[in-house]
Amino acid sequence: MRKYGKFAVLIAVVIAALVWLASTGVSETKTYYKTISEVGQMGDRAFTERLRVAGDVETGSIQHANGQVSFTLTQEKRELKVAYAGADPLPDTFRDGAQALADGRMGRDGVFHASKIQAKCASKYEAKPGNLRSAPAPPINKT
Amino acid sequence: MENVASLAVLLAFCAAIYALLASVVGRVRHKPFLIVSGERAVYAVWALISIGSTILVYALVTGDFRFSYVAQHSNRTMPLLYKFAAWWGGQEGSLLFWSWLLSTYSAVVVFTNRRKHRDMMPFVIGILMFVQTFFLILNNFVVNAFKMLSLEGSITAVQDGNGLNPLLQYPAMAIHPPMLYLGYVGFTVPFAFAIASLITRQPGEAWIHTTRRWTLVTWLFQSTGVMLGMAWAYHVLGWGGYWGWDPVENASVLPWLSGTAFLHSVMMQEKKGMMKVWNIVLISTTFLLCILGTSLTRTGLVQSVHAFAQGPLGKYFTSFLAICIAGIAYLIVDRLQYLKSEAQLESVISRESSFLFNNLILLASCFAVLWGTLFPVISEAVSGEKISLDSAWFNKLMIPIGLFLLILTGVGPLFAWRRTSTESLRRNFQWPGIASVVLVAALLAAGVRSFYALISFGFCLFVALTVLMEFFKGGRAIAAKNNMNLLRATFELTHRNTRRYGGYLVHMGIVLIFIGFTGAAFNKSDVKEMAVGDTLRLGRYDLKVVDLKEDENANYTWHRATVLVSRDGDVLGTLEPEKRFYKASRQGTSEVGVRPRLNEDLYLNFGGMSDDGVRAVIQAYVFPLVSWIWIGGLVLIGGTLVCLVPSKIKMQYARTEVVGITSKYAEVPK
DSSP states (O other): OHHHHHHHHHHHHHHHHHHHHHHHHHHHHOEEEEOHHHHHHTGGGGGTSOEEEEEEEOTTOOEEETTEEEEEEEETTEEEEEEEOOSSOOOTTOSTTOEEEEEEEEOTTSOEEEEEEEOOOGGGOOOOTTOTTSOOOOOOOOO | OHHHHHHHHHHHHHHHHHHHHHHHHHHHTTOHHHHHHHHHHHHHHHHHHHHHHHHHHHHHHHTOTTBHHHHHHOOTTSOHHHHHHGGGTSHHHHHHHHHHHHHHHHHHHHHHTTTSOTTTHHHHHHHHHHHHHHHHHIIIIISOTTOBOEETTEEOOOSSOOOSOGGGOSHHHHHHHHHHHHHHHHTHHHHHHHHHHHHTTOSTTHHHHHHHHHHHHHHHHHHHHHHHHHHHIIIIIOSSOSOOOOHHHHHHHHHHHHHHHHHHHHHHHHHHOOOHHHHHHHHHHHHHHHHHHHHHHHHOSTTTTSOTTOSTHHHHHHHHHHHHHHHHHHHHHHTGGGGOOSSOOOOSSSHHHHHHHHHHHHHHHHHHHHHHHHHHHHHHHHHSSEEEOOHHHHHHHHHHHHHHHHHHHHHGGGSOSSOOOHHHHHHHHHHHHHHHHHHHHHHHHTTOOOHHHHHHHHHHHHHHHHHHHHHHHHHHHHHHHHTOOHHHHHHHHHHHTHHHHHHHHHHHHHHHHHHHHHHGGGOEEEEEEEOTTOEEEETTEEEEEEEEEEEEOSSEEEEEEEEEEEETTEEEEEEOOEEEEETTTTEEEEEOEEEOOSSEEEEEEEEEEOTTSSOEEEEEEEEETTHHHHHHHHHHHHHHHHHHSOOSSOOOOOSSOOOOHHHHHTTOOO
16 A cells, blocks of 8 residues: 555645645635725724725715826715725726726725726626616726 | 617527427437427527627618617717627627527537537537526517617607717727637537536537537637737727736636636546536536626626616526526536546646646636635625725736646656656656756846746746647658658648647647736836927837827717837938817717837827817827737637548547657657
């Protein structure tokens, strides 16, 4: 059975290496999905973890200044100020009223500093039934 | 007409259930008439779904905006190709397309096996129709494609539709979904044969021989689909990449990984009668991942933060998957004795062992991707908090896995069955090994410091050389024997054993793809707001905006920048990145300007206009070696096609140790 011992050791080494890579990777890149109200309830943790917050871009709130874009996300009447200064331009569909996903960290100043304004592959976009003649729900672009 | 379509699809549902019951009952009770009627019912299912689909396509093409589906996914101004492609552009239509493909495949299976596998076929039909029934339930009762728009009780039409999602209005994207679906749906057939052979306790490997070609074709579609998806992401999304570990991309690559593992491990069963349980598990996993992939892309399970396309679909898919898993698990446990292995592993340095590790790694990567994709769902279930992992996590895990696979690609096929002598190791690997070490040393000296890139280039050269040596050695032997020139002898060699040499070509394609991937370690990018006359320098390129234009046509409005490109002072020409805004769907898309070359691509994206409307945001990227991904993809497709050509010399897969032509002729004196 020595042969099988060798196989077992090799397989165990491979799997252990992968598990180690995967678990260390999780703590480095994990991002919490939170609603705006949940962010408010997180307390101090809100300032240390990476967060991803979804909401609608408030009409008229988008402002460009010194290479930084700031806007307000709203969700269920709660608001969150977001500042974005990333290198990538905003997605094609980012505009007033659009549904956006901000990825970044909460600052002590109460402003959410996004490193990425995220968006989805548009194939999942479907207009809500019965809503056909009004403006279609804002589609979201891919990251 | 809409009533005819609805009725046809409803009747198809009934016919599928009938085919399922008639085949299985006929087989169990030995009633030939029932079995035959079951087979005919399969053709009826195909005919009925075809009627329904034809009517939907007709409505899309002619713009019958009474159909809710047409109003959402077509409009008057779209080109004909995209009106047709709208068939699979939305949820209802794409699921109907799935059903139609499955019914087509089923009809082909029934026809080509009308005189073969008589004892197994009823169960094959039973399983195919079981899956068919599930999808027809969705088509009929959950996401019906033939819903009409109505206003106050009477059917009404809108003036014009929303149009196909503009991101999908791109030639590669029009055929990307059908390719992927041909792959997804195609794996149902080998799965059905595997399970049927398990149910009937078939002696031998009949199901593998019957479905090998089928699996290869399916795998080919799947690979093409994934490649097209990458090409589309690269050329249309304008974010300067081809793979972002998006759940939808992951969904397409999951069955590809397990299907690749299956294609390799069935060889173990063919030659040595080993890994029988494993192969059933693999093909079942592949099938389940295809269903899961469809469900991920169609139900918004993972992206549930966004309220798009959410509906009752998720629980249907979950229940179906649960039923399938339970059934498969029961069958395997119940018939373990039948699946007993006929041989044992002997040495760590052997072909068997390389297949084992190939499978382990492919499955591990598959599991890792699945885990990462479903992490938000899992973490929410476990801790109540929804946590997502981004592409950095996937890269961290998948780069080492990919490199390990790459090296296996090279060494695996050259290990002998059972055990490999040190002498043959030295003979096969000495020169490629030395060459790779030299290459890595040269790259280090040239200033390349990226660890993974060095390893990857070293492995790529190693694998490429081992593959080329195989062709060369075999070709030279034939050339010497038959007085041919080397090129002709190489063709002859390939023709004599298409499976083996086609496989080498596929491996060569993989090497080229990895070269392309590795180029990403040297990407450069910059972004700048530029007015006419402004310049930007990126690497060796000088970019100058010479014109900014805007205009519109019936389908969309557009902004376009004309950028003059020069390198080291030499003018190379102009690129015209463009931003489009589609009127019907109110969505924007990017038409990037790319200057593709074998060594590097210059890639310009029109990011948008600045607030003052004078300057354009231009993103510029340099992607070294990226073209090799597409070239490698073509080589991979070509190699798979070679595998499908019947070998000139009929290979007898007797279970004996096969001494390769290379080891026999390797020392032939000149």
